[in-house]
């Protein structure tokens with residue numbers, strides 16, 4: 223079995239060593255331009271067109287959870303990968319725990335009003351504030367897939383009212399499920415903290431816009447952990463100014479790195495991180511891919527297949 227690997231920024235040697243340990247029967251090599259030798263599987267991130275084009279692959283694995291960039295590449299170059307060759311993505315592989323850490327710490331930060339206390343501290347003011355009520359802190363998770371479910375589950379132990387929104391109905395204990403566009407208004411009504419974990423698809427681009435933000439509770443908060451293009455930045459800033467939003471925590475942006483003149487940098491109630499909410503963990507990702515390849519070789523079903531028409 224021949225496997226080719228390409229990632230523009232990972233340490234290829236470390237990955238290939240780990241893959242060889244997990245799949246000792248396979249010949250695994252880093253792909254370099256001009257390599258047209260046989261391959262059964264390709265493990266990729268931002269692959270050059272020539273790497274995949276014309277190959278009779280059994281499967282391609284994206285080395286991340288979000289496949290919007292590879293799908294837009296395939297849209298521009300359909301010859302790169304025929305629909306008949308399955309494309310898989312990483313499911314969880316350590317990202318769930320990282321998303322939980324991020325979301326829980328930020329929700330508790332706001333719930334215990336550490337943002338307000340920080341502002342008071344800067345004025346040298348000793349002033350206990352009114353506590354927020356848990357019942358007034360409904361958390362709504364946009365996207366109840368692998369990562370959204372993990373995040374909702376981690377918030378359950380803190381006793382907040384929880385709800386999720388997805389395309390299909392979910393049954394996550396302690397989380398009220400809303401499904402489809404027609405239930406989005408009900409999901410938003412009364413939501414105080416909105417956490418975005420949707421994939422980037424034509425249907426979800428720009429979803430966090432003025433119309434959506436206006437439906438949230440007053441003094442609400444947004445955590446964007448998914449993709450920058452989900453948020454209409456001007457609408458987010460306007461909602462912060464109008465008082466509809468009290469704060470935002472952003473990990474992802476329409477343009478990354480975020481240009482230095484972007485007004486989000488200077489906004490006192492916007493916190494941000496440089497797209498680090500959840501990174502691909504090598505050992506978990508290698509274990510996931512190795513197990514998936516073994517299952518494919520045995521003719522068994524494998525989860526994580528991307529539905530190219532659906533966009534995720």
Ligand code: NDP
Nearest residue numbers: 287288365366367368369388389390421425447448499500
């Ligand atoms: P999944 O595919 O497992 O989950 C996606 C969820 O979104 C599903 O519940 C799906 O509904 C729902 N959904 C998709 N389209 C719609 C729609 N039009 N209307 C309503 N619901 C919709 O993805 P993951 O949980 O693994 O990952 C989510 C995203 O997180 C990734 O796509 C990626 O962009 C982002 N990400 C960000 C990282 C970071 O560091 N900031 C790191 C890793 C991922 P249904 O279940 O019904 O299909």
